[in-house]
Amino acid sequence: MNEISVIGGGSWATALVKILTENSIHTNWYLRRSEQVRSINRDAVNPDYLSFLKLDNTKIYASDQLDEIVARSKVILFVVPSAHLDKVCAAIPKKDLAEKFVITAIKETVCPDNLLPSAYLARYFELEDFQQAIIAGPCHAEEIARNKKTYMTLCGPNESFISKISKGFASSYMQVNYSPDMLGVEYAAIYKNVVGIVCGMAEGLHYGDNFMAVLVANAIDELGLLLHSLGAPDVRLGSSTYLGDLLVTGYSAHSRNRTFGKYLGQGYSVFEARQLMGMVAEGYFATRGLMATVSSLGLNLPLLQTTYRVLYNHMAAIDEFKLLERNIK
Secondary structure (H helix, E strand, O other): OOEEEEOOHHHHHHHHHHHHOOOOEEEEEEOOOOOHHHHHHOOOOOOOOOOOOOOEEEEEEEEOOHHHHHHHEEEEEOOOHHHHHHHHHHHHHHHHHHOOOOEEEEOOEEEEOOOOOOOHHHHHHHOHHEEEEEEEEOHHHHHOOOOEEEEEEEEEOOOHHHHHHHHHHOOOOEEEEEOOOOHHHHHHHHHHHHHHHHHHHHHHHOOOOOHHHHHHHHHHHHHHHHHHHHHOOOOOOOHHHHHHHHHHHHOOOHHHHHHHHHHHHHHOOOOHHHHHHHHHOOOHHHHHHHHHHHHOOOOOHHHHHHHHHHHHHOHHHHHHHOOOOHHHH
């Protein structure tokens, strides 16, 4: 792979563009805002996300023209919030992706049908399994920007394709692993956002490390139950492919979901917390999508249910955590 098109202008997209260009992959980059495009082309900086990071814009073609960016490469990487994915897809003629490979780096379900992002894209563009892959963490964009040691997982049934694209993401600070389990890894990447919010709420409510450890232990159990109920293949749940993202999102100060949850625990309303964030906390939408899926499966997942009631029933975090204390072990 020597060229790729990236769709999305946030911090995660910016970090991925950094890695690709460092590996001499020519990157065609769609960003919605023309101000971002001008700054990247002129100053090699995304002014809105990771603005301290200097990119190699000799290997970047940035544009706010989506059709142009899609046409320039045979490999398309989607890195947009799930809430915007339907609008982005609607702007791309289905025939334009018929012969292309599609990589997904989105960690929320897509409403209204609560589909996995890869499943949504496959259905919308009528993609075959061999055309798709997903990227999973644990990969905080801020640490990638600073060359901190990171482990990425690439998933998909087309091992030959993944072997080729993995060279574009591997580096001295990035180790790339392979998994064929798109279903399990993608759901794990989405569920971890919920864990980040609930851990953030615990911090905002001044629970200690002991309680936080119990929360995370219960989260691991919930994830295992969810994956088993969804029919994911038997997996080594303790591996970084599944738990790495969950742990770093639950504990790291870089986690947007944890920060969002912390505001909720401190007593801010959902609206106020979202305003304070200034960017999307993926867990807000992920919680709603997962709750619908879990309800259809008849599962009892106290951490997910607590998060849902705070976000969508507008219950006070302090009251919900008193109930949660009795429902976890």
